[in-house]
Amino acid sequence: MSVYYPPVEQHETVVKAALHVIQGTHYARPENPHADAEAQHGQEQLALAARALAEAVDMLPADRQPIGWVRQPCPAALLPTGSAAPVPCTALGKHGTHQTADGRKWANAEVDA
Numbered sequence: 555m556s557v558y559y560p561p562v563e564q565h566e567t568v569v570k571a572a573l574h575v576i577q578g579t580h581y582a583r584p585e586n587p588h589a590d591a592e593a594q595h596g597q598e599q600l601a602l603a604a605r606a607l608a609e610a611v612d613m614l615p616a617d618r619q620p621i622g623w624v625r626q627p628c629p630a631a632l633l634p635t636g637s638a639a640p641v642p643c644t645a646l647g648k649h650g651t652h653q654t655a656d657g658r659k660w661a662n663a664e665v666d667a
């Protein structure tokens with residue numbers, strides 16, 4: 555079993571950016587006229603750093619990524635009438651409408667009704 559070691563540079567950048575956000579929110583000095591701009595900048599830097607870390611983790615071999623990193627495919631499938639085989643949903647991530655590879659869409663309510 556492999557262990558996840560974060561990509562050092564990207565991980566450190568996220569940690570530093572998070573500390574800047576905390577500094578700009580929890581420890582903001584009311585007399586600082588640039589406090590709002592600094593807080594906004596810190597939030598943007600955190601988002602950019604988080605994206606860079608996610609991209610770096612995506613590049614790791616699968617056995618070195620955190621457990622659960624790879625999204626599991628949606629278990630839903632479109633059930634055609636007759637004896638045709640179910641057509642799997644190909645939508646990734648959290649979604650409200652399922653979709654087949656050829657673009658047919660359906661919602662859970664339609665299936666459950």
Ligand SMILES: [Zn+2]
Binds near residue numbers: 628644645649651653
């Ligand atoms: Zn789905």
